[in-house]
Amino acid sequence: MKKLQKLLSLTAAMMMPFGIFGCAEAAKPIPDPDPGVENISIEHSGRAIDATVYRPDATHFPVVVFSHGFNGYKDDFRDTAELLMQNGIGSITFTFCGSGTRDTSGMSTTEMTLYTERDDLSAVMDYARAMPWFDGTLVLFGGSQGGMVSAMAAQERMDDVAALMLIFPAFNIPDDWNSRYPTEESIPDSANVWGVTLGKNFFLTLRDLNIYTPMPEFTKPVRIFHGTADTIVPIRYSERASTTYPSATLTTLAGEGHGFSAAGMQQVNRALLTLMQEL
Secondary structure, eight states: OHHHHHHHHHHHHHHHHHHHHHHHHHOOOOOOOOOEEEEEEEEETTEEEEEEEEEOSSSSEEEEEEEOOTTOOGGGGHHHHHHHHHTTOEEEEEEOTTOSTTOOSOOOGGGOOHHHHHHHHHHHHHHHHHSTTEEEEEEEEEETHHHHHHHHHHHHOGGGOSEEEEESOOTTHHHHHHHHSOSGGGOOSEEEETTEEEEHHHHHTTTTOOTTTTGGGOOSOEEEEEETTOSSSOTHHHHHHHHHSTTEEEEEETTOBSBOOHHHHHHHHHHHHHHHHHO
16 A cells, blocks of 8 residues: 555656646736727837727737828727727727827828838737737728728738728829829929928839739738719729729719718728628
């Protein structure tokens, strides 16, 4: 009996380290997601992005990253972000650095280009993907210039983006400015555009930008909404995109302009929820 007890004790002692290490390996608990809304700052490239995280009451959830339009800011899509949170979907809204009058990053608007905005969006994407509650599904939602930038980011990081949701995306930006400034010599050092002073580099970086060329390579779902009365971005740009992306659908909103009514946004929100359920 004593020999048996000694053998059992020795066996237990030998197994104990494995049991401890096994528990330690498995004991990587996911932090409480702390459901709710939190204002954060995302540092990158020497600048700080003003952002807001919307976390649902769930241990794992997909994330939608919202990109606002020209001279917009992070709260432009607050209502949609809150709706997503109520439906178990996380999101991040943010203000592009140097984007306009409500940006708090300290970056000058004369430094902003579509490419600095793309880099800002990429930094937010990295933050979203690093959240311990992120379930692997990342969707980019962009309006107007933010739609253009979202498309640029998706083309650069195709494997990281599950789908695109674009409302009146400003795919006309290169055409408009390259037409206004047909040569590099004709580009001014700065220009005031709707109350925002843009620098020469904003226009220079549009010279060789063709958003449509890489579109066939992005095979994930793309949902585009565009108003038939949009006088800022002609609907033909979205029509072309809808036939260039392999998996795109275009929904036209009769009588809607550049910026949707409450009824128009309700339609967009319903489509977004449906898309998230399908991914």
